[in-house]
Amino acid sequence: MSRSFPRIKAVRAYVTEAKEGDQGVDCHDVNDKHWINGFPTPMANPMSVYPQYTVLWKSWGINALGTMVAEVEAENGECGVGITIGGEPGCYIVEKHLSRFVEGQDPRNVELMWDQMFRATLNYGRKGLAIHAISAVDLAIWDLLGKLRGEPVYAMLGGKVKERLPVYCTTARPDIAKNMGFAASKITCPYGPADGEEGFKKNVEFYKGWREKVGPDFPLMLDCYMALTPQYTVRLAKALEPLGLKWIEDYLPPDDYEGYEDVRKAMFGSKVLLTTGEHEYSRYGYQLLLKSRCVDILQPDISMLGGITEARRLVAMASAHNVMVIPHASSIYSYHLQYAFCNCPVAEFIDMSPEADRIVPYFGGLFLDEPLPVNGFIDLPDKPGFGVTLCKDTLRRPYHRSEDTSREQAELNINFKPSEKAFMPF
Numbered sequence: 001m002s003r004s005f006p007r008i009k010a011v012r013a014y015v016t017e018a019k020e021g022d023q024g025v026d027c028h029d030v031n032d033k034h035w036i037n038g039f040p041t042p043m044a045n046p047m048s049v050y051p052q053y054t055v056l057w058k059s060w061g062i063n064a065l066g067t068m069v070a071e072v073e074a075e076n077g078e079c080g081v082g083i084t085i086g087g088e089p090g091c092y093i094v095e096k097h098l099s100r101f102v103e104g105q106d107p108r109n110v111e112l113m114w115d116q117m118f119r120a121t122l123n124y125g126r127k128g129l130a131i132h133a134i135s136a137v138d139l140a141i142w143d144l145l146g147k148l149r150g151e152p153v154y155a156m157l158g159g160k161v162k163e164r165l166p167v168y169c170t171t172a173r174p175d176i177a178k179n180m181g182f183a184a185s186k187i188t189c190p191y192g193p194a195d196g197e198e199g200f201k202k203n204v205e206f207y208k209g210w211r212e213k214v215g216p217d218f219p220l221m222l223d224c225y226m227a228l229t230p231q232y233t234v235r236l237a238k239a240l241e242p243l244g245l246k247w248i249e250d251y252l253p254p255d256d257y258e259g260y261e262d263v264r265k266a267m268f269g270s271k272v273l274l275t276t277g278e279h280e281y282s283r284y285g286y287q288l289l290l291k292s293r294c295v296d297i298l299q300p301d302i303s304m305l306g307g308i309t310e311a312r313r314l315v316a317m318a319s320a321h322n323v324m325v326i327p328h329a330s331s332i333y334s335y336h337l338q339y340a341f342c343n344c345p346v347a348e349f350i351d352m353s354p355e356a357d358r359i360v361p362y363f364g365g366l367f368l369d370e371p372l373p374v375n376g377f378i379d380l381p382d383k384p385g386f387g388v389t390l391c392k393d394t395l396r397r398p399y400h401r402s403e404d405t406s407r408e409q410a411e412l413n414i415n416f417k418p419s420e421k422a423f424m425p426f
Contacts, residue, residue, distance in 0.1 A: 006075040006148065007414065008107055010406040011099040011137065013091035014069040014395040022364040022394075024067030025083045025303065027329065027350055028057055034354045035172035041206075044192035044227035046253065065129075067366070069395060070094055070136035072102060072144050080107075080144025081390045083333075083366070084136040084303045086129060088398045093133040095399040097121070102137060104410030107145045114138055114309040118282070127281040131306055138307025139333055139386075146385030153386055157312060157340035165338055165380075167347045167373040170329075172356040174220060175213045180359065181376035183346060184219030184246065189236075192227040200232075204239050211243045220244060224251040226279065230259040234266040247273035247297065254279040260294040275299055278328040282306050283313045290321045298323055299348075302330040302337060311337055319343045331362045331370060332386045335378050349373050365391055 016024045023029040033039050037057050045062075047053040053060040068086035073079045084090060101116040117137065121130040146153050154160060169177035174185030190206050191199030211220060222245060228236070233251040240248075252259045254276070264274060275297040280286055282305065289295055298318055302311050311327075315337065318325050325344050327334035338344035349372075353360050361370040367388040371380060381387050 005106060005108065006078070007410070008072050008102055008105050008141075008144070009075045009410065010073045010403070011094060011102050011140075012071045012073070012397055013094035013133075013136075013399065014071070014392075014397050015087055015091060016067045016069065016366065016394045017396055018365060018394040023352065024364050024366045025069075026063050026066050026085050027352060027362070029063035029066055030058075030352075031354065032056060032058065035356050036350070036352070041172065041188075042190045043188040043225065044190060045225045046227060048192040048227050049194045065089065068094075068132070068136055069366070069390070070133075070140045071390070072107070072137070072140040074107065074144060074148060076148075078144060078147050080140040080142070080147060080385060081388075082136040082139025082141070082143060082303075082307065083363070084132040084139075086132045086136065090129060090133045090136070091398050093121075093130060094137060095401055098133060098137055099401070099406070100409050100412070102141070103406050104413030107141055107148060110138070110141055110145070110309050113141065114307070118306075127285065131281045132304050135303050135305065135307040135310075138309050139303065142308045143385035150384050152380065152383060153308065153336040154339040154380065157308070157337065160339045161342050162339060164377045165335060165347050166345075166376055167349045167378050168219070168221075169349050169351055169373075170223065171351040173351070174210050174218070176357055177351065178214050178218050182349070182373070183376050184221065185214070186221040186223055186249070186348075189222055189224040189227065192224075193229055193232045200236070200239075203236060207240050207245070208243055216244060219246040221246045221249060223249045226250055226253050228252060230256075230262045230266070233263050237263075237267060237270065237272045241270060241272050245272050247275045249275045249299065250278055251276070254285075257288050257292065257294075260289065261292050264292070264294040273297060275326070280305065282310055283317060286314050286317065290317055290323060293321065296323065298325050299328045300325065301328040302333040308333070308337060312341075315341045315343060329362060332367075332380075332388055335371070335380055336386060339380065347373075347378055349378070365394070367391060 021031045047060040065087035068084050068090040070082045098117050117134045166183040168184035169182040170186040171177045177185045191203050228251040237248045273296040277298040277300050315325050329350050368391050
């Protein structure tokens with residue numbers, strides 16, 4: 001006899017009104033004098049071509065949207081939580097559109113809900129904010145499902161394929177990260193093509209300086225945040241290869257698929273690995289990268305590409321192409337995925353302390369118990385769902401819907417009767 005399973009009662013979406021410097025989900029929503037805002041060392045980015053915006057990243061509004069939290073509640077009162085960057089616009093999409101595909105559903109039907117949300121937003125979605133919103137709802141559903149089943153998300157994905165998950169650190173101080181025990185470090189590229197030959201030379205000297213500080217054997221990578229051109233990328237990668245560059249990351253705008261192919265061809269035979277994917281969306285976007293075999297590593301953000309439901313598809317696709325998946329940040333949401341798949345060998349941890357000199361929670365004060373790396377490993381507790389507790393002290397629900405509205409939407413899904421007559425569906 002099968003046991004009764006509670007349905008989803010309500011979906012809610014929140015923004016955070018935390019104090020300045022508590023970034024929540026958006027790692028760039030920090031104080032001005034923070035290393036990840038380009039202080040004091042600049043960091044190349046797509047807006048670097050405009051002198052007005054070359055100093056601080058926040059000057060061009062990278063933090064304009066901010067944190068969005070999705071919460072799904074079951075009939076028994078249990079709640080699941082998912083997050084993304086989306087702010088009030090993302091909340092609007094969740095409350096006014098996506099909620100109708102979730103309220104009243106069996107939380108085990110993750111594929112059904114994801115597909116309906118994706119199809120229903122095709123006219124304005126496919127990439128960007130709509131997929132961010134879907135990601136948050138999907139993560140919340142997986143969190144709820146784990147709590148209802150009493151097991152971690154990684155267990156629902158098939159269980160652990162590794163006893164411990166090593167971590168590398170993205171930071172402004174790779175020397176400190178090395179002393180903390182991290183497996184490797186990644187630094188950011190200070191200058192782009194608009195900075196001319198002088199900027200190029202400074203990039204080489206910048207990387208060379210850190211290589212000298214961390215020694216010849218410590219893996220050191222370079223993040224270029226969509227700021228370069230194919231020609232510049234190839235020249236920079238070849239200049240840094242003798243200095244032990246492990247990989248060069250996110251060097252082109254995400255839609256320049258031909259550019260990624262050109263870089264691959266020009267770097268044939270090089271030991272420098274090519275990586276991208278932080279700003280790509282859904283399996284359809286990653287399929288283009290995989291088919292062209294233009295990268296060695298894909299780096300999806302689990303809170304933006306489509307959540308766990310879409311991420312597990314991507315990992316399987318990448319495995320068939322012998323491509324590694326090393327997600328961008330995402331903390332717990334990527335850790336659970338990575339523990340469950342062989343081609344996810346190492347995790348990223350971004351040091352969010354202002355001077356990159358200590359380990360602090362990636363999501364700031366959003367969770368009370370976010371697991372943190374120790375001696376270069378992230379160990380997950382054996383807790384249901386994603387294993388963290390949401391702090392609601394600073395949350396605000398901008399598009400509040402009544403319980404009656406949620407109940408009416410839920411009843412439409414609960415009372416839906418499929419056809420009783422068999423027919424060929426194609």
